[in-house]
Amino acid sequence: MATPQRQQILSEPVTPIPDTAESAKMTASSKLNARNLNFYYGSFQALHGIGIDISSNKITAFIGPSGCGKSTFLRTMNRMNEALRNTRVEGDLRLDGEDLFSMDVTDVRRRVGMVFQKSNPFPKTIFDNVAYGLRVNGIHKKSIVDDAVERSLQHAALWAEVKDKLQKPASALSGGQQQRLCIARALAVEPEVLLLDEPCSALDPIATLKIEELLFQIKDITTIVIVTHNMQQAARLADYTGFFLMGKLIEFDDTKKIFQNPARKETEDYVTGRFG
Amino acid sequence: MMMEISPKRRVVNAVMLSLSGICTALVIGVLFFILGYLLWHGASSLNLAFFTKLPKPSGETGGGMANAIVGSGKVLLIAALIGVPIGFLAGVYLAEYSGRMFAFCLRYTVDLLNGVPSIVIGIVAYALVVRPMKHFSALAGGVALGIMMIPIAVRTTEEFLRAIPNSMREAALALGATKAKTIFSVVIPAAISGLLSGLMLNLARVAGETAPLLFTALGNMFWSHGWLRPIATLPVMIYNYAIAPEEDLHQQAWAAGFVLLALVLVINVTARMIIARGPAGSRR
Numbered sequence: 042m043a044t045p046q047r048q049q050i051l052s053e054p055v056t057p058i059p060d061t062a063e064s065a066k067m068t069a070s071s072k073l074n075a076r077n078l079n080f081y082y083g084s085f086q087a088l089h090g091i092g093i094d095i096s097s098n099k100i101t102a103f104i105g106p107s108g109c110g111k112s113t114f115l116r117t118m119n120r121m122n123e124a125l126r127n128t129r130v131e132g133d134l135r136l137d138g139e140d141l142f143s144m145d146v147t148d149v150r151r152r153v154g155m156v157f158q159k160s161n162p163f164p165k166t167i168f169d170n171v172a173y174g175l176r177v178n179g180i181h182k183k184s185i186v187d188d189a190v191e192r193s194l195q196h197a198a199l200w201a202e203v204k205d206k207l208q209k210p211a212s213a214l215s216g217g218q219q220q221r222l223c224i225a226r227a228l229a230v231e232p233e234v235l236l237l238d239e240p241c242s243a244l245d246p247i248a249t250l251k252i253e254e255l256l257f258q259i260k261d262i263t264t265i266v267i268v269t270h271n272m273q274q275a276a277r278l279a280d281y282t283g284f285f286l287m288g289k290l291i292e293f294d295d296t297k298k299i300f301q302n303p304a305r306k307e308t309e310d311y312v313t314g315r316f317g
Numbered sequence: 318m319m320m321e322i323s324p325k326r327r328v329v330n331a332v333m334l335s336l337s338g339i340c341t342a343l344v345i346g347v348l349f350f351i352l353g354y355l356l357w358h359g360a361s362s363l364n365l366a367f368f369t370k371l372p373k374p375s376g377e378t379g380g381g382m383a384n385a386i387v388g389s390g391k392v393l394l395i396a397a398l399i400g401v402p403i404g405f406l407a408g409v410y411l412a413e414y415s416g417r418m419f420a421f422c423l424r425y426t427v428d429l430l431n432g433v434p435s436i437v438i439g440i441v442a443y444a445l446v447v448r449p450m451k452h453f454s455a456l457a458g459g460v461a462l463g464i465m466m467i468p469i470a471v472r473t474t475e476e477f478l479r480a481i482p483n484s485m486r487e488a489a490l491a492l493g494a495t496k497a498k499t500i501f502s503v504v505i506p507a508a509i510s511g512l513l514s515g516l517m518l519n520l521a522r523v524a525g526e527t528a529p530l531l532f533t534a535l536g537n538m539f540w541s542h543g544w545l546r547p548i549a550t551l552p553v554m555i556y557n558y559a560i561a562p563e564e565d566l567h568q569q570a571w572a573a574g575f576v577l578l579a580l581v582l583v584i585n586v587t588a589r590m591i592i593a594r595g596p597a598g599s600r601r
Contacts, residue, residue, distance in 0.1 A: 124490060151493030161484035164507045174492035230492060
């Protein structure tokens with residue numbers, strides 16, 4: 042039934058932003074710029090000509106049905122997809138105007154942190170989880186590590202709950218606490234961008250609310266990009282929202298505009314629940 | 318629609334159930350028969366002298382196998398020093414680095430090595446160590462058992478590392494850890510209890526090997542000093558005493574068999590306990 046529409050989407054060159062290399066020069070407030078970005082899993086093309094400017098110290102949300110490429114795009118921004126075999130990326134992606142693909146990969150990942158769908162604390166203590174990123178980046182001085190751990194746990198709104206049990210295993214925490222621990226762990230290395238891949242999909246509404254509140258708090262110190270299946274979450278949280286469909290960025294605009302007055306029919310169908 | 322269960326199906330079901338039940342009982346029965354038989358013959362000839370005294374010259378009664386107990390320990394130590402690092406690092410490569418095609422070939426090779434008869438491994442160690450050095454030694458026995466440990470070490474390492482979810486690796490990589498750092502600071506610590514128990518089961522398995530030691534470690538009626546002389550081991554001692562004509566030596570062989578089995582059981586149970594405890598959360 043949706044086939045004609047899909048055909049149209051596939052054949053149309055959809056890039057709401059000019060995609061010439063010259064326009065990739067950094068705009069004053071943008072942190073990450075993608076131009077003409079294609080991504081392939083083997084012979085399957087998962088991303089088609091993505092072009093986007095992600096603003097500094099804002100929350101950008103990506104929405105779209107499962108398999109639309111939003112997580113793939115997220116994982117391209119810290120080059121996480123390179124860990125998978127048989128993948129290929131084409132096009133231009135810049136962090137502060139610098140070519141992301143020619144930078145050192147561990148450097149990229151330190152500057153662009155990531156929080157995953159399922160909380161994945163290491164089987165170590167709470168303290169060691171948060172300190173891990175510092176230690177692998179060569180920071181071992183106790184006073185610095187102690188400070189960073191406390192600061193990160195405070196940013197992640199977890200300090201009050203764990204300050205007396207830092208040497209307890211992370212696995213003893215609840216699901217929501219574990220996810221906040223993962224956020225603290227990512228924040229400890231002071232990333233310039235924090236990518237979150239459906240961070241609340243396994244959490245109850247109260248734990249979700251806590252995470253949304255803390256994301257609001259930390260956008261002063263980092264640029265946030267979040268993939269979510271929950272449209273209310275995008276509406277509540279994000280300054281800008283991008284709608285992905287079948288590997289294309291259909292529309293990217295102010296969150297208000299996307300949800301109240303989208304320019305494209307596909308976006309409207311999706312946000313009003315008529316599609317996907 | 319209700320299906321009537323025919324009498325024939327009932328009978329087939331009953332026969333299959335009893336057959337599998339009987340076979341299960343046989344399996345358990347064999348184990349307990351061996352245990353009981355060894356306990357009956359072995360424990361009765363076990364005494365303090367067995368653990369503290371050297372074997373007596375033929376014709377005299379009494380004596381013990383202190384040298385063989387220590388000897389088995391020394392040979393196993395050499396075997397572990399050779400087999401574990403090689404097998405472990407190859408297993409890390411197999412689980413974390415190698416491509417699908419190469420991994421398939423490597424796994425196949427390792428399984429073939431695992432299937433090589435232990436006597437053949439003994440001949441290889443004889444040719445590699447005994448011939449050039451011109452005498453039997455603890456080292457040669459350790460090399461033979463070490464080679465035997467490699468395949469199991471590779472496969473257990475691979476399996477326990479693969480069991481660690483990929484999300485662990487991604488979490489570490491996303492924090493700017495290199496791949497090697499990720500493996501050694503997150504993946505291996507997360508798998509450590511499995512890896513340790515795999516090591517212990519591997520040791521338990523080669524502890525009872527006799528054939529590869531016959532013409533590498535050879536055997537010794539006295540204390541063997543250092544690592545380069547013939548050395549007594551429990552399995553070879555059992556072999557030699559069991560085929561000797563004296564009844565007293567048969568009793569000593571039973572006792573040695575009992576000690577060896579007890580040792581293997583203790584290692585096994587310890588390994589299971591390590592697995593059951595799981596990864597310690599407080600470990601760095």
